[in-house]
Amino acid sequence: MRHLLDFQGWNRPEVESLLDTARVMREVLERPVKKVPALQGFTVATVFFEPSTRTRISFELAARRMSADVVSFAAQTSSLQKGESYKDTLLTLEAMGVDAYVIRADSAGVPHQATRWVKGAVINGGDGRRAHPTQALLDAYTLLEALGTLEGKKVAIVGDILHSRVARSNAELLPLLGAQVFCAGPPSLLPQSLPGVHLTPHLEEALEEADAVMVLRLQKERMEAGLVHLEDYIARYQVTERRLARAKPQAPLLHPGPMNRDVELEGGLADSARSLVNRQVQNGVAVRMAVLYHLLVGREKA
Amino acid sequence: MILIRNVRLVDARGERGPADVLIGEGRILSLEGGEAKQVVDGTGCFLAPGFLDLHAHLREPGEEVKEDLFSGLLAAVRGGYTDLVSMPNTKPPVDTPEAVRALKEKAKALGLARLHPAAALTLGQEGKHLAPAGLLREAGAVLLTDDGRTNEDAGVLAAGLLMAAPLGLPVAVHAEDAGLRRNGVMNDGPLADLLGLPGNPPEAEAARIARDLEVLRYALRRSQATPRLHVQHLSTKRGLELLREAKRAGLPVTAEATPHHLTLTEEALKAFDPLFKVAPPLRTREDQEALVEGLLDGTLDAIATDHAPHTLAEKEMDLLRAPFGIPSLEVAFPLLYTELHLKRGFPLPRLVALFTDGPRQVLGLPPLHLEEGAEASLVLLSPKERPVDPRAFASKARYSPWAGWVLGGWPVLTLVAGRIVHEALK
Numbered sequence: 001m002r003h004l005l006d007f008q009g010w011n012r013p014e015v016e017s018l019l020d021t022a023r024v025m026r027e028v029l030e031r032p033v034k035k036v037p038a039l040q041g042f043t044v045a046t047v048f049f050e051p052s053t054r055t056r057i058s059f060e061l062a063a064r065r066m067s068a069d070v071v072s073f074a075a076q077t078s079s080l081q082k083g084e085s086y087k088d089t090l091l092t093l094e095a096m097g098v099d100a101y102v103i104r105a106d107s108a109g110v111p112h113q114a115t116r117w118v119k120g121a122v123i124n125g126g127d128g129r130r131a132h133p134t135q136a137l138l139d140a141y142t143l144l145e146a147l148g149t150l151e152g153k154k155v156a157i158v159g160d161i162l163h164s165r166v167a168r169s170n171a172e173l174l175p176l177l178g179a180q181v182f183c184a185g186p187p188s189l190l191p192q193s194l195p196g197v198h199l200t201p202h203l204e205e206a207l208e209e210a211d212a213v214m215v216l217r218l219q220k221e222r223m224e225a226g227l228v229h230l231e232d233y234i235a236r237y238q239v240t241e242r243r244l245a246r247a248k249p250q251a252p253l254l255h256p257g258p259m260n261r262d263v264e265l266e267g268g269l270a271d272s273a274r275s276l277v278n279r280q281v282q283n284g285v286a287v288r289m290a291v292l293y294h295l296l297v298g299r300e301k302a
Numbered sequence: 303m304i305l306i307r308n309v310r311l312v313d314a315r316g317e318r319g320p321a322d323v324l325i326g327e328g329r330i331l332s333l334e335g336g337e338a339k340q341v342v343d344g345t346g347c348f349l350a351p352g353f354l355d356l357h358a359h360l361r362e363p364g365e366e367v368k369e370d371l372f373s374g375l376l377a378a379v380r381g382g383y384t385d386l387v388s389m390p391n392t393k394p395p396v397d398t399p400e401a402v403r404a405l406k407e408k409a410k411a412l413g414l415a416r417l418h419p420a421a422a423l424t425l426g427q428e429g430k431h432l433a434p435a436g437l438l439r440e441a442g443a444v445l446l447t448d449d450g451r452t453n454e455d456a457g458v459l460a461a462g463l464l465m466a467a468p469l470g471l472p473v474a475v476h477a478e479d480a481g482l483r484r485n486g487v488m489n490d491g492p493l494a495d496l497l498g499l500p501g502n503p504p505e506a507e508a509a510r511i512a513r514d515l516e517v518l519r520y521a522l523r524r525s526q527a528t529p530r531l532h533v534q535h536l537s538t539k540r541g542l543e544l545l546r547e548a549k550r551a552g553l554p555v556t557a558e559a560t561p562h563h564l565t566l567t568e569e570a571l572k573a574f575d576p577l578f579k580v581a582p583p584l585r586t587r588e589d590q591e592a593l594v595e596g597l598l599d600g601t602l603d604a605i606a607t608d609h610a611p612h613t614l615a616e617k618e619m620d621l622l623r624a625p626f627g628i629p630s631l632e633v634a635f636p637l638l639y640t641e642l643h644l645k646r647g648f649p650l651p652r653l654v655a656l657f658t659d660g661p662r663q664v665l666g667l668p669p670l671h672l673e674e675g676a677e678a679s680l681v682l683l684s685p686k687e688r689p690v691d692p693r694a695f696a697s698k699a700r701y702s703p704w705a706g707w708v709l710g711g712w713p714v715l716t717l718v719a720g721r722i723v724h725e726a727l728k
């Protein structure tokens with residue numbers, strides 16, 4: 001793999017090999033000295049055109065645990081428009097000898113565009129509605145930990161599917177591992193179609209006998225754009241203890257964070273035994289270590 | 303005097319020849335040869351009346367970093383255009399007679415393609431208050447439009463159609479419902495869903511065309527003169543059907559399609575390259591097939607470029623922020639000659655008509671054919687194939703969605719009223 005942009009064109013063995021590496025990395029993180037020299041001499045840049053402290057820290061920690069050098073660049077795209085472009089920014093970093101770029105942007109496609117400009121590896125750290133592949137990998141990893149396998153398992157993804165890169169990436173990745181994915185949300189927040197995924201406006205249909213439930217964050221902008229009424233959303237789509245009764249007993253609960261308690265998820269559920277939210281965060285570092293390892297080891301240094 | 307020897311002739315009426323075309327005093331003097339100082343060997347080439355582009359954004363005044371009259375009109379003659387309608391969405395918009403005159407004078411001095419400015423339908427193209435249509439007409443405006451924006455107020459559009467009717471000016475509309483299109487950057491549908499890009503639905507175009515046809519009916523009922531509506535850059539099958547129906551019912555409506563909608567589809571967006579970001583967006587193969595049908599059956603009157611240059615830096619922004627638009631003045635004819643005529647057998651005279659008599663009729667100009675006494679605004683086209691090389695463009699937009707496409711039908715000689723304005727004979 002040269003870049004990690006999304007899971008278009010990926011196959012199961014590729015995903016499994018990445019997750020196997022993540023398992024090794026997870027062990028490293030349990031050790032007293034949580035560091036390996038695998039990426040010594042490599043430089044990883046986090047290039048965030050949209051702020052996201054959690055994702056950036058997770059990637060930076062992953063790179064440091066592998067002994068890579070880390071530089072971080074953060075800029076609002078609004079300031080970019082005044083002159084310096086994405087391309088200029090990336091070419092400047094390239095001149096400084098960066099080997100891998102973790103790119104986050106509010107527009108779909110920026111990481112794809114970046115691959116046309118830089119020689120280094122590009123990792124999609126989340127691009128608009130398009131994809132957030134390391135989030136999907138950590139979700140898959142966490143689900144595998146909890147369920148043992150995803151083969152034949154039903155995973156419900158609930159919320160604003162239309163605008164969600166997390167939903168799109170999971171919709172690409174989880175079926176590769178044998179899962180059946182149901183996406184439920186208000187009709188105005190559902191896409192027309194997503195390949196390999198069952199879309200439904202009926203929350204019950206998605207939760208029925210689900211082996212796991214992933215709840216997405218509802219962004220304030222959707223209400224501001226008049227696409228949905230907050231109270232209507234809460235009344236019909238909030239994941240509650242009562243509604244979860246339709247799912248398999250103790251079906252784990254995932255959320256990519258940050259969470260709006262009592263909006264998409266009934267407050268107490270986040271802290272319940274079902275919730276794997278903290279596990280997701282821990283696994284995120286291991287998965288990102290694995291991604292960096294797969295992309296950089298064996299590659300010529302910049 | 304110029305003599306173009308042994309050349310096939312193609313115009314809206316048909317294909318004939320070879321002929322020896324003698325040109326002098328700005329006219330075609332003879333199709334049977336004669337004495338001339340300059341002799342051009344037209345063997346293997348064909349001669350057509352000069353092209354008219356109904357829709358080009360030349361960006362002057364105000365955005366000369368993207369294009370100016372010189373670069374734009376030079377691009378035009380290289381593309382075989384002898385006449386061109388410039389869109390008024392400049393900075394500031396062309397909404398005064400002074401602005402129209404200034405453009406015309408400056409363009410005339412350049413001596414390239416002839417410029418026929420379109421003027422704003424409403425002041426500042428804000429869609430609220432009509433611009434002075436009569437004064438704009440007197441100054442030389444040939445068409446009124448708020449293109450670049452959509453006409454959200456149907457009442458203002460109706461008043462504009464009424465005012466333009468006795469002046470003989472068509473009113474051109476960028477037909478997209480702003481509410482339905484929202485912030486869409488590509489065709490709405492499964493591919494937009496997959497790519498995670500905001501979609502601009504085909505229904506946004508159809509809904510607006512349907513509304514505007516009703517507005518036209520209203521103006522027609524209220525007006526002594528005939529109001530004429532022109533639908534710009536038609537992109538959808540459904541929009542085309544509405545137009546076909548309206549034309550059958552005898553409504554005074556005309557329409558154009560662009561080279562990009564005729565040769566590219568939404569699939570191009572898979573590369574996440576804003577070069578392919580345009581409004582209305584690139585659609586599906588099915589829409590494209592419908593447009594080609596429309597070119598054949600006369601539902602579409604013209605192929606118009608919607609040449610919309612931006613700086614490369616702007617087109618290297620992300621898909622949400624990069625501006626809409628594709629430059630095509632220099633490749634429009636070769637593209638359609640190759641993709642429609644050579645590859646699909648689209649009749650050449652009809653194709654030429656869509657670049658000549660079709661758009662001329664939209665403006666109320668008489669047809670231009672290759673005959674003795676006709677104005678010698680001509681383009682000589684060579685079948686020799688070569689790849690599109692944007693670095694050699696005269697336009698300031700030196701990039702192209704068609705870079706590397708191997709095309710034939712390149713203009714090698716363009717004459718405006720007998721004067722050579724472009725020559726690439728070698």
Ligand SMILES: [Zn+2]
Nearest residue numbers: 449450476534
């Ligand atoms: Zn337009």
